[in-house]
Amino acid sequence: MTDVPAPRHIPDRLDKPFSSAIFSWEALLVVVAIAIFAINSFASPYFLDPYSLSDLTFNFTEKGLIAFAMALLIISGEIDLSVAAIIALASTMMGMAVQAGADTPVLVLIGIVVGLGCGAFNGLLVTRLGLPSIVVTIGTMSLFRGIAFIILGDQAYKGYPESFAFFGQGYVWWVVSFELVLFLIAAIIYWFVLHRTSFGRRVFAIGNNPVAAQFSGVRVGRIKFILFCLTGLMSGIASALITSRLGSTRPSIAQGYELEVITMVVLGGVSILGGAGSIVGVVLAALIMGLVTFGLGLLNVPGIVMSIFIGLLLIIVIALPIIWRRLRGGRLA
Amino acid sequence: MKAFLKYREIWLLAAIVVLIGLISTRFPAFADPANLRQVFNDTSILMILALGQMVVILTRSIDLSMASNLCFTGMVVAMLNAAHPAVPIPLLIVIALAVGLVLGAINGLLVWRLNIPSIVVTLGTLTIYRGATFVISGGAWVNADKMSPDFIGFQRAAFLGIPVLSWIAILVIALFFVLMTRTALGRSIYAIGVNPTASVYAGIDVGRTKFIVFCISGMIGGLAGYLWISRYVIASVEVANGYELNIIAACVIGGISIAGGIGSVGGAVLGALFLGIISNALPVINISPFWQMAISGSAIILAVVLNARGERQQGRIILKKVEAVT
Numbered sequence: 001m002t003d004v005p006a007p008r009h010i011p012d013r014l015d016k017p018f019s020s021a022i023f024s025w026e027a028l029l030v031v032v033a034i035a036i037f038a039i040n041s042f043a044s045p046y047f048l049d050p051y052s053l054s055d056l057t058f059n060f061t062e063k064g065l066i067a068f069a070m071a072l073l074i075i076s077g078e079i080d081l082s083v084a085a086i087i088a089l090a091s092t093m094m095g096m097a098v099q100a101g102a103d104t105p106v107l108v109l110i111g112i113v114v115g116l117g118c119g120a121f122n123g124l125l126v127t128r129l130g131l132p133s134i135v136v137t138i139g140t141m142s143l144f145r146g147i148a149f150i151i152l153g154d155q156a157y158k159g160y161p162e163s164f165a166f167f168g169q170g171y172v173w174w175v176v177s178f179e180l181v182l183f184l185i186a187a188i189i190y191w192f193v194l195h196r197t198s199f200g201r202r203v204f205a206i207g208n209n210p211v212a213a214q215f216s217g218v219r220v221g222r223i224k225f226i227l228f229c230l231t232g233l234m235s236g237i238a239s240a241l242i243t244s245r246l247g248s249t250r251p252s253i254a255q256g257y258e259l260e261v262i263t264m265v266v267l268g269g270v271s272i273l274g275g276a277g278s279i280v281g282v283v284l285a286a287l288i289m290g291l292v293t294f295g296l297g298l299l300n301v302p303g304i305v306m307s308i309f310i311g312l313l314l315i316i317v318i319a320l321p322i323i324w325r326r327l328r329g330g331r332l333a
Numbered sequence: 334m335k336a337f338l339k340y341r342e343i344w345l346l347a348a349i350v351v352l353i354g355l356i357s358t359r360f361p362a363f364a365d366p367a368n369l370r371q372v373f374n375d376t377s378i379l380m381i382l383a384l385g386q387m388v389v390i391l392t393r394s395i396d397l398s399m400a401s402n403l404c405f406t407g408m409v410v411a412m413l414n415a416a417h418p419a420v421p422i423p424l425l426i427v428i429a430l431a432v433g434l435v436l437g438a439i440n441g442l443l444v445w446r447l448n449i450p451s452i453v454v455t456l457g458t459l460t461i462y463r464g465a466t467f468v469i470s471g472g473a474w475v476n477a478d479k480m481s482p483d484f485i486g487f488q489r490a491a492f493l494g495i496p497v498l499s500w501i502a503i504l505v506i507a508l509f510f511v512l513m514t515r516t517a518l519g520r521s522i523y524a525i526g527v528n529p530t531a532s533v534y535a536g537i538d539v540g541r542t543k544f545i546v547f548c549i550s551g552m553i554g555g556l557a558g559y560l561w562i563s564r565y566v567i568a569s570v571e572v573a574n575g576y577e578l579n580i581i582a583a584c585v586i587g588g589i590s591i592a593g594g595i596g597s598v599g600g601a602v603l604g605a606l607f608l609g610i611i612s613n614a615l616p617v618i619n620i621s622p623f624w625q626m627a628i629s630g631s632a633i634i635l636a637v638v639l640n641a642r643g644e645r646q647q648g649r650i651i652l653k654k655v656e657a658v659t
Contacts, residue, residue: 132641135581135585139585139632272453302467304463304467308461315443
């Protein structure tokens with residue numbers, strides 16, 4: 001009798017029982033979002049209004065767009081601190097183009113190309129020269145924004161064409177802004193890429209174990225390079241949106257956005273050590289940050305105090321599951 | 334290994350000498366000893382902060398909250414001084430150290446007890462500490478006219494022809510030199526950075542040591558808070574906004590590896606001096622200060638490229654080795 005072992009079935013992913021879905025990170029975020037939404041509705045009579053809620057979305061759409069690409073980058077074990085500086089540089093280039101008489105399509109193209117170029121520059125330094133991304137992007141952060149400062153000094157570019165204003169100020173339908181639609185489309189694309197394609201699986205593989213991924217035939221360097229380009233691209237798009245919304249460019253535009261974007265990604269359950277995370281979490285985190293800042297804004301809380309809440313939210317949301325696990329683990333063991 | 338480290342600092346020193354030489358071709362008075370003393374004094378705070386950041390980075394962690402800590406502690410001592418001008422300056426410095434220590438200990442406890450990555454913890458406390466500054470001050474500024482003459486004058490007083498601020502920097506550098514080269518704690522800090530797992534087997538309490546380095550960086554942040562406020566004689570929420578990245582930049586230029594375990598007191602000091610010389614030189618050689626950001630950005634990238642070439646020989650970059658195999 002020939003003893004042929006039955007082919008072992010290794011499931012692609014483990015079955016997720018309902019209980020684990022309830023205690024998942026996304027569920028926690030949904031609860032937090034609903035709680036903040038409810039508190040906001042009670043705290044301010046102006047909150048539950050379609051136009052208010054529409055304004056709310058502007059608080060997170062631009063940063064959220066970058067956060068999607070940043071999530072992939074962080075999952076792969078890298079980071080990009082230069083995104084806000086890319087916004088500044090791309091915006092400055094668009095401003096220069098306006099002075100030269102460029103029209104709206106050219107402006108948007110310039111924003112996107114500059115963003116892509118900056119991302120590729122980061123990617124080349126990290127993947128070709130094997131440098132740690134956190135240091136490289138601290139450097140390029142100064143470099144990109146520094147170039148914007150050299151070009152602009154204490155001046156500002158204004159005079160963007162009227163048709164350009166649509167991207168940051170226009171509405172597609174009723175109170176649904178163009179930015180929100182773009183955010184949702186990007187969310188779907190990034191969700192699909194990360195969770196439904198082999199590219200996404202490779203990103204997770206790299207984040208979990210770059211050496212094993214390399215030996216499994218994953219082109220680690222190339223994928224990381226693509227992710228840096230994507231982050232640059234999204235920053236370029238965000239730059240076009242912000243420039244259009246503000247209608248002017250200063251070298252200090254979008255200052256400090258990089259930390260807000262990273263906060264959004266980490267709050268969304270992406271492991272800062274790489275290898276884990278989901279786009280749904282990032283969308284929820286973007287929503288939560290938008291809700292917190294907008295709700296507090298309605299209550300006339302100054303922006304700097306809001307940042308306390310964002311910081312506390314970040315630490316508490318990360319710490320709670322750890323404390324919870326430890327308490328349960330302590331009882332079981 | 335030791336010879337190699339020395340080698341790198343000598344290179345950095347050479348770069349600084351060349352830099353000073355280049356500047357003095359445009360502005361001969363720059364290389365004047367009196368002016369160099371002035372540059373050292375101007376860079377003192379950055380040097381102190383870079384040393385505090387260094388011990389954290391050596392253990393594979395990072396403290397992004399130092400500038401916010403500086404801002405908060407500076408506001409505390411400035412308000413205290415405005416309300417009670419009689420409080421002697423040495424006591425104020427002790428208070429600044431204590432407040433900074435508490436803020437650092439909060440970071441350290443979260444990293445140690447909850448095992449949250451330090452970049453996440455300090456990203457959170459970065460915004461919290463600065464926000465807390467707004468809460469305690471109500472958004473108001475503390476101006477020079479509210480500060481006592483002692484508060485402002487202490488660090489400017491000359492001792493043996495050198496301002497007290499420079500002496501404090503020299504003292505801190507000496508303390509860190511002793512800490513890193515002559516104590517068990519210093520060796521543990523290096524050991525954790527080189528190999529955390531092996532450190533555990535060597536009997537080092539990794540978590541507790543990380544807690545201690547965050548306490549150190551917190552105390553340094555607090556000390557720098559007093560020095561900064563009394564130097565620029567204004568305490569506001571905006572003080573040192575974004576400065577955390579300058580501190581890290583000084584460390585990177587000084588050859589401290591962000592991957593931990595590599596770096597020295599001399600490197601951190603020289604890295605800070607390099608940035609200090611650039612910011613002092615640009616105005617005198619008639620380059621717009623707007624160039625400063627791009628120049629220091631390029632310096633960081635250049636430094637990290639050069640550092641990585643040194644580190645690669647030690648096989649720290651895993652993927653490169655893999656590529657060599659395949």
